[in-house]
Amino acid sequence: MGRLRVKRIGVMGGTFDPIHYGHLVTAEEARQQFALDLVIFMPSGHPPHKEDRGNLDPESRYLMTVIATASNPSFQVSRMEINRPGPSYTIDTVRELHGIYGKNTAIFFITGADAVLEILTWKEPENVLSECTLIAATRPGYNLSRLEELLPEVGKEERGDVPKVLVMEIPALAISSTDIRRRVSEGRPIRYLVPEGVREFIEKNGFYR
Ligand code: ATP
Numbered sequence: 001m002g003r004l005r006v007k008r009i010g011v012m013g014g015t016f017d018p019i020h021y022g023h024l025v026t027a028e029e030a031r032q033q034f035a036l037d038l039v040i041f042m043p044s045g046h047p048p049h050k051e052d053r054g055n056l057d058p059e060s061r062y063l064m065t066v067i068a069t070a071s072n073p074s075f076q077v078s079r080m081e082i083n084r085p086g087p088s089y090t091i092d093t094v095r096e097l098h099g100i101y102g103k104n105t106a107i108f109f110i111t112g113a114d115a116v117l118e119i120l121t122w123k124e125p126e127n128v129l130s131e132c133t134l135i136a137a138t139r140p141g142y143n144l145s146r147l148e149e150l151l152p153e154v155g156k157e158e159r160g161d162v163p164k165v166l167v168m169e170i171p172a173l174a175i176s177s178t179d180i181r182r183r184v185s186e187g188r189p190i191r192y193l194v195p196e197g198v199r200e201f202i203e204k205n206g207f208y209r
């Protein structure tokens with residue numbers, strides 16, 4: 001799709017260490033519910049919140065993300081945060097995307113509800129909310145009161161009439177990268193938790209053992 005025709009972009013940020021079906025179901029549901037033209041998966045280069053974790057190198061996380069998204073025509077993977085030196089901040093990514101696609105393209109930043117709460121610790125949270133819309137994925141029954149309590153404090157000047165945080169229910173998916181890494185290290189199966197190609201890539205390279 002030509003860049004000028006892209007009006008609504010979803011951005012699925014993450015460490016993707018490794019990418020799993022929770023990420024993919026969330027991105028696909030957001031694409032459909034909010035009529036996104038495409039969803040860009042954005043593996044983080046140097047995650048500012050995760051420096052303490054033993055991350056796989058960005059290149060391997062990027063490759064797994066490409067393998068996992070290859071069959072979906074609406075999914076793309078960007079090297080933007082991997083190529084940018086220093087820590088990855090959402091505000092820098094949103095501005096770079098607006099530079100590429102134009103100011104009139106709406107950017108929807110897709111996160112799990114847990115990650116939305118971290119917005120308060122992001123760089124320039126008011127500007128993030130004025131330049132893009134957040135889509136918070138929750139599981140059925142998830143209690144949103146803490147989110148609603150915290151978010152009105154952020155970016156209230158710029159909010160206007162457009163809601164800056166949209167809530168989306170996704171089917172319960174108790175999958176996390178942390179659990180997958182632990183499973184591999186303990187020799188337990190990860191089949192059906194990640195796409196088959198990702199599982200094979202992890203095994204072939206001996207990741208997480
Ligand atoms: P880790 O366990 O290492 O923290 P993770 O599984 O949370 O990894 P991330 O790469 O940290 O994966 O997450 C990227 C984004 O995907 C975040 O916005 C997170 O909230 C969301 N996410 C992660 N797991 C799920 C899931 N099972 N369902 C919906 N969203 C998810």
Ligand code: MG
Pocket residue numbers: none
């Ligand atoms: Mg996480």
